[in-house]
Structure formats: structure tokens, C-alpha cells
Amino acid sequence: MIASSTIILLIALFLPVSELTILLYLTAFLIIGYPVIWQSIKNIVHGEVLDEHFLMTVATVGALLLSDYPEAIAVMLFYQIGDLFEDVAVNQSKQSISALLKVKATIATIVTANGERAMKPENVQPGQLMRIKPGERVALDGELIQGNTSLDTSALTGESLPRDVQVGDQVLSGAINLTGVIDVRVTKPYRDSTIARILDLVQNASQKKTTTEKFIKRFAKVYTPVVVGLAVLLAVVPPLLVGSWATWINRALVFLVISCPCALVISVPLSFFGGIGAASRHGILVKGSNFLEAMNQVSTIAFDKTGTLTQGHFSVTDVLPLQPWHQDELLGLAAAVESQSIHPIARSIVEAYQGDLSKYRLDELHETAGHGISGHVDGHSVIAGNVKAMQAGDIKVPNSQPTCTTVFVAIDGQLAGRIQVADQPKPDAKAAINALQQHGVHQTVLLTGDNQQTANTIGQQLGMSHIAAELLPEQKVTEVDRLTDNAHQAHHRVAFVGDGINDTPVLARADVGIAMGGLGADAAIEAADIVIMNDQPSKIAKLMAIAKHTKRIVWENIIFALVIKILFLSLGAFGIVGMWEAVFADVGVTLIAIINALRLQRE
Structure with missing residues (x-):
């Protein structure tokens, strides 16, 4: 549309004035102006008369009647280019946000009469049986019907300690299975998942208007009728006093083109949406x-x-042996027996041990969910676990109020010490x-x-x-x-x-x-209202920087547009500027404001 209209306009400009050139001008105008004119008619039918589409239509049709063909086409052409810039900016922001959400996609393993089948969560129905293996994330909400395990529910409950689940317990999507294979009967469809709802919220984020946007909308509703009234007065009053109707009507049309509030109406919401897009590229989802x-x-x-x-997972902070054991011995024996567990506390102990675990001989290992693990290591009977594990082995532990998670270690039936683990910032x-x-x-x-x-x-x-x-x-x-x-x-x-x-x-x-x-x-x-997709607290400071930059650009655009509008409205009323200058004052200012808003894309 823009390209074809531009080509026809250029051809007409290089031809001598004739009926053919006028026909070319009108063709170019209809191609580029039809969407604006049609939108103006639809708005009038719905009771919205004095908007930017109406102003553009009246001004450009008036310019055609005064034989200002190139100027009329240029006004519509630049207006459509401004719309194109706006669409590009909005689409970039939406694509950034949509791409951000793809990291949450998962696959569900469904048990059927013919065996296991991998399915997209969107296709899984309530009542189907979902099998979750150790290390896998739960894709859908459901009820545990077979097996028992420990779940990393830190993402769901805010607590570091894993949750032990048995038959009949509820299993929530987002938890990570840590130990045994479990079968879960799905109770909710994927369309009810939070991620699907978030995507819908993102696509409609622009519906949640800021106070600044609402003010600009209210301002435009008052501003537009005022300038239309001034344009009518400019077209009628001076000719009644001094004559020259054509001159003053032309000035009134110029006045209308200049007065169009496109720069404000378009650039302000675009700036905020640009800020949302900039945030999304940093892993920050803003819902409005x-x-x-x-x-x-x-x-x-x-x-x-x-x-x-904090990180939501454990690391060893202290190793406290009892005589006659030393730190390295205590940590080594505990790490050896814990090496066969995938429990996060066990993994932290294994990671803390710097020696060679292959030197230890392991036998008769047994892990009890919610208690700990036991076995024989190099001929020693070793139990590593919580107070319940010690009580099950008839091992006494001191009565104290721990300030962090404690793993007690018993060797050959006697308490040998304790290992303290804690969540780190x-x-x-x-x-x-x-x-x-x-x-x-x-x-x-x-x-x-x-x-x-x-x-x-x-x-x-x-x-x-x-x-x-x-x-x-x-x-x-x-x-x-x-x-x-x-x-x-x-x-x-x-x-x-x-x-x-x-x-x-x-x-x-x-x-x-x-x-x-x-x-x-x-x-x-x-x-x-806002989601940090990569869990980094530092992104909150980045969000505040983007918010401040967005606000600064919004007010830059508002002040720039109003100053230029007031200046050119005054010049247009006195005939100092014509239709081409009016094009700059309207569409040119809009383009500059849009380009300024696009700076947020580099944030």
C-alpha cells in the first residue's frame, strides 16, 4: 500500500499537469488514504466523530478540493508510515514476550494400554495417568496413585526442605521428582495452567492503561473539539472581515493537519509497550x-x-565431629553413604567432600523417605539423617534448637557428629x-x-x-x-x-x-503483576531502570509534541507555514516520537 502509493505519486510529480496526472494523484490518495477514511466513517457511525481519523480525512479531502494533491497524499502517506512504525515496535515487544514464555514448555509421559507415550501437556485430559521419573518436572496437577517419593517443592511452597509424598497425596505441577518413579492421575487440564493464562495476560497487557495514558486520552477528547472549532472560526471569521475565502480555508485545513494529536495518542502507549518489550528481553514479564x-x-x-x-538448595556450612572422629573422616563416611541418594541434602554433602569416594566400599544401603540413609561403609555401620533416623536406630541426640538444617551421623551405633547445611543467598x-x-x-x-x-x-x-x-x-x-x-x-x-x-x-x-x-x-x-523469569533478584533493579527510562521518554514525547504543535498552530493560523510544514508538524512529530520510543528496544 505504502510502496504502490509512493510510486504513483513520484510518477505524477514528474509528469506535466493534465487530467492524467490528476487521476494518478487521486489513485495514489485512495490507495493510501482509504483505510483512514473508512475508519473515520466507522467511528462516526459509532459516535466517535472528532478523532485523528476524522481530522486527517477532512484536512486531506479539503486539500484535494484546493488542488493541493501532493500535499494531501503526503499527509496520508506519512500517517501510514507512522502506523507501520508503531506496528513494528509493538510486534517486536510481543515477540520478545512470547519467546520468553517458551522456556516453560514441558512433555508429559502418559501411561496407556500400549505402554508409555510422550504427549504435550495441552493434549492431556483429566483422568489420564502420568508417569514421572526421578529428575523430571511434574507437568500437570494430579493425585498420586502409585509409588512414593520426595518432591522438590521449593518452587511451590517457598521452603527448602523436600516434601515426602505417598499414595493419595496431591502433586502440583512445577515440583521436581527427586527419588522414586510415581504414577499421578491428572486432575486439571493444561488450559487451566498458569502459563496459558499468563500468555493471555501478556497479549492483553496494553489494556491495563497507566494514569499518563488515561490523561492523554482525556486530553485528546477535549483538545480535538477545541482545535476543530478554532479551525472553523479561522475558515469563516477572517473571510467575512477581509475576504479571500480560499486563502483562509487553506489555512484552516493546514491548522487541522497540524492539530492532529497523533504524536501524543500513539507515542505514549507505544513508549510503555516498548518498556514492556525491553523488560521481556531481560527476562522480566510485565503484565500491564x-x-x-x-x-x-x-x-x-x-x-x-x-x-x-536465597538459592533454594543446600550447601554444607559446618562439619562438627565428636571424639574420636575427625572432620575428614566424618564427612567422608557420610558422603559415601549419601552418594547413592539424589536427595538435595545428600547431594550437598557429597559436593562438600573433596576426597575420592571410590575408595569406599559400600554395602546394604537403605534409604527411608523423610528420615535418611543407612548402610555399611568399609565395615562400619553408618546412618546419616535427621532426628527421626537417629531415634529409629536407638541413637541419642542432644536436645537443642538448631539454627539451620542438621544431618546427624551415627557410626557403629554411636553418634559421631553432625553436619550443618543451609540455604545460601x-x-x-x-x-x-x-x-x-x-x-x-x-x-x-x-x-x-x-x-x-x-x-x-x-x-x-x-x-x-x-x-x-x-x-x-x-x-x-x-x-x-x-x-x-x-x-x-x-x-x-x-x-x-x-x-x-x-x-x-x-x-x-x-x-x-x-x-x-x-x-x-x-x-x-x-x-x-510482574514475573522475573530467571529468578535473579538483580533483575528488579534493572526493571526499575527500565521504568525510569520509559517515564523519561514518555514525558520527552509529550513536551516535544506539545511545543511543536503550539508553535506550528500559531504559524499556520497566520499563513506563515503551509501544508508541507503541517505534514512535519503532524506526521513528522509522530515519527520522531515513535523513533524516540523505539530507543527502549535497546535498553
């Missing part, structure tokens, strides 16, 4: 431009601990807290269900402003409500960052809810 704008007002951010600021967590403070976040708060000593250790290590521990989900809501009341008094907002089902109420209550989506619970992702 209003949430991106709200990040500019956030002064307090509250964090869940496990899986949000994510590598970028401390840098993320520092970066947020530099971006104007005055208060960073740690809200966790863990014990106070563990919370204090992590919070102080990361430099948190305030720490609240041993909280139930409803108590987290109370804490966020208190923070929100204080922030709103200063016209600020509060964000909460979490990843588990237990964080869902808080994510929904905060001004801005941010979920860790890489391993986060489906319910948390659904409740959140």
Missing part, C-alpha cells in the same frame, strides 16, 4: 503498562527469603539490594517463615533494612499492609517479591507483586 509506571513510585520492597533471595542478591537502594528504594524488608536466627543471618548478610521472621502467610499480609499504609502517606508504593504458593496472598495485596517465575509456583506467577 500500569505496573511498569507504578515501579517509578516504589520506595519499599519486601522480599520472601527461600527461592527469592543467590550470587547477585547482595548486589541487587545495593542497586535498589541506589534507585531510590529507601527500605528493603525480609519477610520469611524461617526461624529468627536463620533470617537474621541472611538479612544481615544482604544488608536488609528490616527483618521479620517466623511469619505465617496471613502474617506476611499484615506486615505488607503496615508497610503500604506508611508508604501511601508519602505518596509512595510498596512492592513484594516472592515465589511460592504461600506468597500468593501477599503478591496480590502489594501495590506491585513480583514473582520469581523460573521455578516459581504457578499460583504465585498468576497472582503477581
